[in-house]
Amino acid sequence: MRFLLAIFALVAASMATAKEEVVLGLSQNRVAITANFDGSEILIFGAVKRETPLPGGSSLGVVVAVEGPSVPLTVRRKEKKFGIWINTDALEIDSAPAFYAVATSGPFEEVINQTEDLRHHVSIPRSIRSVGAPANIKNVEEFTEAVIRIRKNNGLYQTLEGAVEVDQETLFKTSIALPSNLTEGKYKTRVFLTRNGEVVSNYETQIDVQKVGLERFLFNLSRENPLVYGLMSLAIAIAAGWGASAIFRVFRQA
Amino acid sequence: MQIYLPIAEVSVNAFLLLGLGGLVGVLSGMFGVGGGFLMTPLLFFIGIPPAVAVATEANQIVASSFSGVLAHLRRKTVDLKMGTVLLIGGLMGAALGVLLFNYLKSLGQVDLLVRLCYVVFLGVIGALMFVESLNAIRRARKATTASVPKRRQRSWVHAMPFKMRFRTSGLYISVIPPLLVGLSVGVLAAIMGVGGGFIMVPAMIYLLGMPTKVVVGTSLFQIIFVTAFTTMLHATTNYTVDMALAVLLLIGGVIGAQIGTRIGVKMKAEQLRILLAMMVLAVCAKLALDLLWQPNELYSIGAAGGH
Numbered sequence: 001m002r003f004l005l006a007i008f009a010l011v012a013a014s015m016a017t018a019k020e021e022v023v024l025g026l027s028q029n030r031v032a033i034t035a036n037f038d039g040s041e042i043l044i045f046g047a048v049k050r051e052t053p054l055p056g057g058s059s060l061g062v063v064v065a066v067e068g069p070s071v072p073l074t075v076r077r078k079e080k081k082f083g084i085w086i087n088t089d090a091l092e093i094d095s096a097p098a099f100y101a102v103a104t105s106g107p108f109e110e111v112i113n114q115t116e117d118l119r120h121h122v123s124i125p126r127s128i129r130s131v132g133a134p135a136n137i138k139n140v141e142e143f144t145e146a147v148i149r150i151r152k153n154n155g156l157y158q159t160l161e162g163a164v165e166v167d168q169e170t171l172f173k174t175s176i177a178l179p180s181n182l183t184e185g186k187y188k189t190r191v192f193l194t195r196n197g198e199v200v201s202n203y204e205t206q207i208d209v210q211k212v213g214l215e216r217f218l219f220n221l222s223r224e225n226p227l228v229y230g231l232m233s234l235a236i237a238i239a240a241g242w243g244a245s246a247i248f249r250v251f252r253q254a
Numbered sequence: 255m256q257i258y259l260p261i262a263e264v265s266v267n268a269f270l271l272l273g274l275g276g277l278v279g280v281l282s283g284m285f286g287v288g289g290g291f292l293m294t295p296l297l298f299f300i301g302i303p304p305a306v307a308v309a310t311e312a313n314q315i316v317a318s319s320f321s322g323v324l325a326h327l328r329r330k331t332v333d334l335k336m337g338t339v340l341l342i343g344g345l346m347g348a349a350l351g352v353l354l355f356n357y358l359k360s361l362g363q364v365d366l367l368v369r370l371c372y373v374v375f376l377g378v379i380g381a382l383m384f385v386e387s388l389n390a391i392r393r394a395r396k397a398t399t400a401s402v403p404k405r406r407q408r409s410w411v412h413a414m415p416f417k418m419r420f421r422t423s424g425l426y427i428s429v430i431p432p433l434l435v436g437l438s439v440g441v442l443a444a445i446m447g448v449g450g451g452f453i454m455v456p457a458m459i460y461l462l463g464m465p466t467k468v469v470v471g472t473s474l475f476q477i478i479f480v481t482a483f484t485t486m487l488h489a490t491t492n493y494t495v496d497m498a499l500a501v502l503l504l505i506g507g508v509i510g511a512q513i514g515t516r517i518g519v520k521m522k523a524e525q526l527r528i529l530l531a532m533m534v535l536a537v538c539a540k541l542a543l544d545l546l547w548q549p550n551e552l553y554s555i556g557a558a559g560g561h
Contacts, residue, residue: 033258035257035258035498036255036256036257036258037256037258037265038256038258038265039265073556074555074556075553075554075555075556076553076554077553078549078552078553078554080548083546084545084546085545085546085549085552087554142553143553146552146553146555147553147555149551149553150554150555151555180265181263181264181265182263183263184263215258215498216260218261218497218498219260219261222260222261222489222493222497223493226489226490226493227486227489227490229489229495229497230485230486230488230495231486232497233313233485233489233497233500234313234316234482234485236317236497236500236501236504237314237317237320237482237485237500237504238316238317240317240321240501240504240505240508241316241319241321241322241324241504241508241511242320242321242324243508244321244508244509244511244512245320245321245324245325245508245512248325248512249328
């Protein structure tokens, strides 16, 4: 998406004590899914605003996390029984984002420590919530790992270590690739500034991912008027069948 | 050219879909099968969610069957009376099938059942047809002139009440067997997400003793209505019919079906049947191997609350 629609939003002075604050820009704050949508790339850039001189002794870390809408999931595991592979154990995962990309300015553990990760749910495993599992299921964590593995292979979960470029401890930028199999919704975009692994400032905004035009029309019709939608599908099918037959008859007679 | 499908929520190549539609359309026209048993697994393979693939495929079969049946109607190779009887059974069967499907969905083993259904039915029917056609070809080669047309054997099919005359098929049989054939095909069609032609065609030939010439047109006639019914059920209950996907598949499909019907006329019935048998067996083998070999990924993600 070429049209650059830079929106600079200043952080409200909510963190009076923070010496460093994020000023963020996005190449676009909404993604339109059109009929020929083939993925998109969002450029996230910003600057660090500070009133005091640069604190010495530690370098600035930046973490950018983009998170799609979360939904509950059922994960099933196959086992060999009676000679064939069938689903046996199933685990409900309370909430897992449909898309999650986290980009950091350096190795993940160095940029943000575990306590902060736990508090802000930054890393991919922390973004998946799974409360209780039935007692009869062993290796519960393997199910969560499987979700991450499968979605990483589909490009839906991304860990981009070192993908955030930081310039002069002040300017930062990164780009996040949104795959073509994107779902609609509000994509929460968070930026964390860290020093020595501690979060010193954070900022949150949203990217709207929406179907537009014909896509929007068909989707709405299928949900709001399923009967009309179904009849329309059948009418198109019958018209196409009849049309092809008629055209071929003309060809044969000619 | 990539196209984003509004209901499936994935982006796929439009020409790939047109090509798949065309290929399956040719087969559909040649053999009088809806092609669902090939198309549905192919759609899974290119990454369409299974629920959307099954529902949309039903819609696409309506188009290719309609296109095919028009060609057959013109040649008067559709037994409308037989078709109607099969259809009554089929609609009842489809409704039953949907009930059964939802029940199994609540048990969480519906995928396995669908796959096993495919393997068993495709395997048995493919093998039977293959052997039968092979024998028929061998017989035709051995005795070209000497063979006397054998009188049709009278089986249990002919011993039932409620007899009806089917003029186009040249049959005078009870309505119960065709009703039962329609019913079981309807049940399987709803569970397996296919038109059911690959089961109905052999059943019409071997069970009802219909002439091969009218079998294809008649099964297409029945399939149109059963799949239209299934499409409506899916569209109104699961919202899984993707119109954009269906349009692309059916543009390829209806053109393919026209070509296929013309190829089918030029080929001998035995050759047609042995080809269909080989294809059915190939799909069956692929599905069976999927069940037997250890999958690369043991885990699968599904929507919460059921299947």
